[in-house]
Amino acid sequence: MPKVYKEDFAYPVEADRYRLVFSFPCPYAQRADIARRLLGLDNVVSLAVASPIKTSKVWDFSNDTGGKDPILDVEYVSELYKNTDPEYEGPFSVPALVDIKTKTVVNSESLDILRDFTTRFKPFHADNAPDLYPENLRPEIDRWIKKIIDDVLGGANRAGYTRSQEEFDQNAEAYFKVLADLDQHFAENQFLLGDQLTEADLVLYTPLIRHDLLYMPIYGLFHHSLRDYPNLWRYMKQLYQMPAFKAATNFREYQVGQYSGRTGRIFFRREVVPMLPDLSHWEK
Structure with a gap:
């Protein structure tokens, strides 16, 4: 460093x-x-x-x-x-x-x-800014962030970069188990910590917004899309509709970055960016 x-x-x-x-x-x-x-x-x-x-x-x-x-x-x-x-x-x-x-x-x-x-x-901070790291919730926020990094982002990467079928199957199954657990959690909670938007929600949003567009085709995680988890899907759409989340999200640039340049050659040995699928379900 x-x-x-x-x-x-x-x-x-x-x-x-x-x-x-x-x-x-x-x-x-x-x-x-x-x-x-x-x-x-x-x-x-x-x-x-x-x-x-x-x-x-x-x-x-x-x-x-x-x-x-x-x-x-x-x-x-x-x-x-x-x-x-x-x-x-x-x-x-x-x-x-x-x-x-x-x-x-x-x-x-x-x-x-x-x-x-x-x-x-x-x-x-703006006068109406949320408190994303309130003192009384800090230990729980930190635990959620560690879990997300280890099991959601880490889980997707472990499946995507594995070299054997057995390891892929194990890692993919563990990843989708985490998504199912999150779906159950959001059946009773608006955000990760009840009705309080926190840092942990920002950390969770960033890998999951890439699931359907990147993790499914590139990592082979086709078994479920986000819409197969109704509570998790509601949660992600709720975040996406917030102006700060939407402004920091660009589906086309995700594809260009993944399929082009140095990264594209590593994964595909060619530089062809596929057509975007229909993403209107994010706006409804």
Whole structure:
């Protein structure tokens, strides 16, 4: 990691000083951007959107005019990491919270950025912003986040990257068991923690929004779509219809990022982006 990460919370919290580097295909970056929007920090922390296509230099700003981010004046996200520590060799990941003054990365861990937005940036929250990490619920929120990372996101990845049929069957069965358990949970709860929207819901939304479009065709997790779980489907649609979640969601960019560039060649040995399926059920 760059040298700056040796101290937690080393950077001062100020308005209009930081820029969140984001790309739609990355579920980890999506967590941070949803929180930024939900909490009203989009008026305090600006957004740099990298191209969805990973190249040999990973994330770039080729979608911006002139191929550079207009505020940070760089072509590649890697330049920001090199500004932070010239000896750093990667990963050059998103999200990255960048100090606009110095063009250096002050935080690149998605859960840390999410937690900073919900706690350290609280003086800049909008008046109607939800409390995503209330003190009385913090242990339970942390337990849910760990479970989601281990069993939902981790479960899908274990199934998708396994090399044997036996392991795939075991991992896929365990993944769908978790979805069934979540469906039962949402039969009696609006959110993961009753009627309180929290960080844990942001962390759960980001892998599940990719299930039908990516995990089913790419990881072979065809057994069930989200709509096969009525309570889980209601929960996901409820989140998707919130402006902060919808604005941070881009189905087309998910496909472009997964099927094109360096990632596309790894999975498919060709760069053909399939047609989007009918997604009108998300809007109804």
